[in-house]
Amino acid sequence: MLIANKKAKFNYEILETFEAGIELLGSEVKALKAKHGNIDSAYVIVRGGEAFLVGSEVPLYQPKNTSESYNKDRNRKLLLTKKELERISNEEEKKGLTVVPLSLYNKGRHIKIELAIVKGKKKFDKRQTLKKRETDREIRRTLKNQ
Numbered sequence: 001m002l003i004a005n006k007k008a009k010f011n012y013e014i015l016e017t018f019e020a021g022i023e024l025l026g027s028e029v030k031a032l033k034a035k036h037g038n039i040d041s042a043y044v045i046v047r048g049g050e051a052f053l054v055g056s057e058v059p060l061y062q063p064k065n066t067s068e069s070y071n072k073d074r075n076r077k078l079l080l081t082k083k084e085l086e087r088i089s090n091e092e093e094k095k096g097l098t099v100v101p102l103s104l105y106n107k108g109r110h111i112k113i114e115l116a117i118v119k120g121k122k123k124f125d126k127r128q129t130l131k132k133r134e135t136d137r138e139i140r141r142t143l144k145n146q
Helices: 026-033 083-092 123-145
Strands: 012-022 042-046 050-055 076-079 097-107 110-120
Touching: 012 083, 012 097, 042 083, 050 083, 083 097, 083 110
Parallel strands: none
Antiparallel strands: 012 076, 012 110, 042 050, 042 097, 050 076, 097 110
């Protein structure tokens, strides 16, 4: 796994996941393989029959060796099938649902992105998640000591 969106599972309830390719420049691929980048505040939009990753940040791999016109926050095109695009656009239109990236990873020689259709959690749901995590930790601690 190259980059993970650690807060996504805490802030959102994951309904469905997808795997997609992502259109990158060569220097962006090198930067991602060096684990540079951020997808914490990123989301997916579907416009004109194409999906784009908005809000992700991929810094330059070699800042002194690239053009000045490079934009680290640019929208990156996602490579999905027509059926997946249709499904995502339908879910995106529903109230309260959005599509966020969970992780960036390499599969063979290709960089893939794991997307999820999510619903935002309320404050009490987040508290329940924290409480459950703490009780699981206590159970593991007691089992380890026995």
